Amino acid sequence: MASELARVANDGLAEICRKYPHVFPSFVAALPLNDVEGGIKEMDRAIGSLGARGVQLFTNVAGKPLSASEFRPIFRRMAEYDLPVFIHPMRGPNFPDYAAEKASEDEVWFSFGWPYETTACMARLIYSGLFDELPQAKIISHHMGGMIPYFPAKIKLGFRQIFYGTVERNPVAEERRLKKPPLDYFKMLYADTALGGEDAPTRCGHAFFGTSHCLFATDAPFDPERGRALIADTLKGVQALGLAEKEMNLIFAGNAQRLLKL
Amino acid sequence: MASELARVANDGLAEICRKYPHVFPSFVAALPLNDVEGGIKEMDRAIGSLGARGVQLFTNVAGKPLSASEFRPIFRRMAEYDLPVFIHPMRGPNFPDYAAEKASEDEVWFSFGWPYETTACMARLIYSGLFDELPQAKIISHHMGGMIPYFPAKIKLGFRQIFYGTVERNPVAEERRLKKPPLDYFKMLYADTALGGEDAPTRCGHAFFGTSHCLFATDAPFDPERGRALIADTLKGVQALGLAEKEMNLIFAGNAQRLLKL
Numbered sequence: 001m002a003s004e005l006a007r008v009a010n011d012g013l014a015e016i017c018r019k020y021p022h023v024f025p026s027f028v029a030a031l032p033l034n035d036v037e038g039g040i041k042e043m044d045r046a047i048g049s050l051g052a053r054g055v056q057l058f059t060n061v062a063g064k065p066l067s068a069s070e071f072r073p074i075f076r077r078m079a080e081y082d083l084p085v086f087i088h089p090m091r092g093p094n095f096p097d098y099a100a101e102k103a104s105e106d107e108v109w110f111s112f113g114w115p116y117e118t119t120a121c122m123a124r125l126i127y128s129g130l131f132d133e134l135p136q137a138k139i140i141s142h143h144m145g146g147m148i149p150y151f152p153a154k155i156k157l158g159f160r161q162i163f164y165g166t167v168e169r170n171p172v173a174e175e176r177r178l179k180k181p182p183l184d185y186f187k188m189l190y191a192d193t194a195l196g197g198e199d200a201p202t203r204c205g206h207a208f209f210g211t212s213h214c215l216f217a218t219d220a221p222f223d224p225e226r227g228r229a230l231i232a233d234t235l236k237g238v239q240a241l242g243l244a245e246k247e248m249n250l251i252f253a254g255n256a257q258r259l260l261k262l
Numbered sequence: 263m264a265s266e267l268a269r270v271a272n273d274g275l276a277e278i279c280r281k282y283p284h285v286f287p288s289f290v291a292a293l294p295l296n297d298v299e300g301g302i303k304e305m306d307r308a309i310g311s312l313g314a315r316g317v318q319l320f321t322n323v324a325g326k327p328l329s330a331s332e333f334r335p336i337f338r339r340m341a342e343y344d345l346p347v348f349i350h351p352m353r354g355p356n357f358p359d360y361a362a363e364k365a366s367e368d369e370v371w372f373s374f375g376w377p378y379e380t381t382a383c384m385a386r387l388i389y390s391g392l393f394d395e396l397p398q399a400k401i402i403s404h405h406m407g408g409m410i411p412y413f414p415a416k417i418k419l420g421f422r423q424i425f426y427g428t429v430e431r432n433p434v435a436e437e438r439r440l441k442k443p444p445l446d447y448f449k450m451l452y453a454d455t456a457l458g459g460e461d462a463p464t465r466c467g468h469a470f471f472g473t474s475h476c477l478f479a480t481d482a483p484f485d486p487e488r489g490r491a492l493i494a495d496t497l498k499g500v501q502a503l504g505l506a507e508k509e510m511n512l513i514f515a516g517n518a519q520r521l522l523k524l
Contacts, residue, residue, distance in 0.1 A: 063361030097382040099325030099357065106389040107434055108382045110421040112409050116378045120359045120370045127368040147374050150412040150466060153458020153495075157485060159372040166486045172369055196415020200469035204412060207462035223419060224428045233415075 002032035006042050014050035025262050028054035028086050033061045036070055040077055047081055053260035054083050054140075058090035059121035066121055067128035075130060075137055084138035084190065084259050087121060089114035089146070118146030126185040127176045138190060138259055140215065144205035145191040152208060155183045190259070192217035193251065197233030199240045211247045215255050264294035268304050276312035287524050290316035290348050295323045298332055302339055309343055315522035316345050316402075320352035321383035329386035337392060337399055346400035346452065346521045349383060351376035351408070380408030388447040389438050400452060400521055402477065406467035407453040414470060417445045452521070454479035455513065459495030461502045473509045477517050 006029070013027035029046035031039040046052035055078060057066060066087070078085050091113045093104045104113060118141055130137060141148070148155070160171040173182050191209045194217045195201045206214055218234040220227025238251055256262070268291070275289040291308035293301040308314035317340060319328060328349070340347050353375045355366045366375060380403055392399060403410070410417070422433040435444050453471045456479045457463045468476055480496040482489025500513055518524070 060360055060362075063363075065360050065363070095361065097386075098322055098327050100322075101325075101327070106385055106438070107421045108385050111385065111416040112378060112381045112413065115409060115413060115416070116374060119374045123368055123370050123373065124359075144412075147377060147409055147412065150406075150409065150463045151374065151377060151457075152463070153460050154373040154377070157458065159369045162484045162486060167491065176368070195413075196419065198415050200466045201412045201414070204462045204466035222424050224424060229429065 002034050003038045003042060006030045006032045006039075007045075010042065010046045010050055010052065014046075014052070017051060026051055026053040026260055028052060028056045028084075031055050031057065031074065033057070033071065033074070036073055039074060043074070043077060047083065053262065054078075054086055056086040056088060058088055059117040060090055065124045067124035067130070069128075072130075072133075075134060079134040079137045082136060082138070083261070084140050086140045086142065087118065088142050089117035089121075091117045115143055115146035118142060119148055122146065122148060122186065122189060126182060127172065127178070129176060129178065131185045131188050132177075132179050135188075137188075139188075140190040140192060140259075142192055142194060142217070143219075144193060144195045144201065144214075145186075145189060145209060148186055148189070149191075149205040149208035150201075152183060152186075155186055156181075158182075187213075189213065190215060190255075193234055193238050194219040194230075195234070195237065196230065197235070197237030199237055202237040203241060206241055211243065211250055212255060214251045215259070216252045264296050265300045265304060268292045268294045268301075269307075272304065272308045272312055272314065276308075276314070279313060288313055288315040288522055290314060290318045290346075293317050293319065293336065295319070295333065295336070298335055301336060305336070305339060309345065315524065316340075316348055318348040318350060320350055321379040322352055327386045328383055329390035329392070331390075334392075334395075337396060341396040341399045344398060344400070345523070346402050348402045348404065349380065350404050351379035351383075353379045377405055377408035380404060381410055384408065384410060384448065384451060388444060389434065389440070391438060391440065393447045393450050394439075394441050397450075399450075401450075402452040402454060402521075404454055404456060404479070405481075406455060406457045406463065406476075407448075407451060407471060410448055410451070411453075411467040411470035412463075414445060414448075417448055418443075420444075449475075451475065452477060452517075455496055455500050456481040456492075457496070457499065458492065459497070459499030461499055464499040465503060468503055473505065473512055474517060476513045477521070478514045 009030045017024045017027055029052040031042055033039050091109050093109045095104055095109055096102055097104045097108050122141055158170045158172050165171050190213045192215045218230045220230045223230045271292045279286045279289055291314040293304055295301050353371050355371045357366055357371055358364055359366045359370050384403055420432045420434050427433050452475045454477045480492045482492045485492045
């Protein structure tokens with residue numbers, strides 16, 4: 001069922017790309033993850049026959065973390081293709097924020113739960129050794145890396161590190177046998193600029209990931225004006241970085257062209 | 263039991279302040295929240311007799327949100343005193359990040375769960391109408407407001423607002439009968455600068471809260487050098503804001519002196 005839905009979705013996206021190649025030069029494929037082998041077959045079909053240049057996964061698979069070893073073949077195969085994995089958050093109001101409650105209220109699950117999901121997913125992928133195994137893996141974290149750029153200090157200083165480590169030695173990273181300091185791996189991630197165009201956050205995200213790891217994106221059409229506000233605002237937010245034209249063009253197009261081999 | 267522990271803690275802090283008044287001009291009191299009436303008695307004793315100039319609460323009370331109506335008398339009484347409520351995150355590894363798991367792994371509960379807790383707590387307090395009822399309430403959110411300064415766009419554009427609202431109309435805020443746009447209330451919060459001294463995040467937090475709502479703090483002694491690194495780094499981070507000396511002094515001392523009536 002999931003396999004069939006993914007096929008229908010990918011066929012549809014491929015058709016749109018064939019019809020409007022000047023607007024949609026390519027697409028990223030959906031994969032059924034309840035069947036990893038089937039997911040890889042669909043990946044091969046979408047990339048090999050339909051012209052997809054990446055895949056989009058969600059931060060969890062029916063509640064399981066993407067870092068689970070059963071999903072690692074997906075990342076391995078994408079690293080072989082040398083094409084990016086886009087990771088989007090997935091969480092609903094049924095994920096409570098308080099132990100005494102059964103649901104998340106006031107849309108906290110969306111406003112802040114989504115960036116939290118993205119962040120937890122990236123942390124778990126990193127601590128699972130993803131980048132030691134696949135240093136060429138290209139992971140694109142939506143919404144400018146979730147919480148990562150605002151909390152490099154929390155990445156640099158773990159909880160047990162405070163009490164049992166040193167400035168250089170993080171006990172959890174050692175247990176996980178990571179080869180580099182955790183922060184180095186977080187800097188290997190890519191991020192899109194979908195932060196609603198806010199100046200200071202966009203600058204904070206850019207400071208963390210750097211020009212070469214930022215890709216323009218907007219979250220359109222998801223605003224009450226069918227995306228017009230998000231596109232205009234995000235353009236302004238990226239322009240407000242005040243970068244040289246050449247650098248700006250990398251964020252708007254060059255980095256995506258490079259990663260997606262367009 | 264909680265009442266007795268709070269009394270012992272507050273007596274101890276008061277004693278330290280009496281012994282070293284040039285270093286510790288005052289303290290903020292711990293309150294037992296399993297007994298709100300007893301909590302208010304301890305608040306009155308700590309502020310009235312011991313010289314406390316605020317209270318410190320945690321983001322949840324045994325799993326219940328601070329926004330629950332049973333805790334509102336605490337906020338009301340603190341507003342009468344016109345003294346600040348400091349709110350610190352509280353979450354352990356027993357709070358899982360994935361529906362299929364029983365615990366949080368790789369210290370995600372700490373590194374990112376704490377700022378998420380702070381953010382969820384602030385959102386719930388705001389949507390519960392705290393600032394409409396008590397516009398003079400002074401709430402200090404630790405760690406530069408958690409995720410708030412990186413995600414003003416997510417505060418401005420709620421989930422149902424995308425589909426059923428307009429740029430101005432947020433259905434959840436309307437259901438909660440908030441008098442102002444949600445973002446206006448988030449701007450009423452105060453924040454401390456405990457972000458480990460990272461330049462870009464500190465600038466992002468300052469851009470959101472403004473000089474008058476930022477108070478210097480460091481998380482010392484919680485680093486492997488007993489706080490020396492955190493103090494030095496955070497000083498540098500705040501100085502890197504490049505503010506005029508008068509503004510800088512507000513963050514380092516003036517704002518705290520004003521809020522704590524020192």
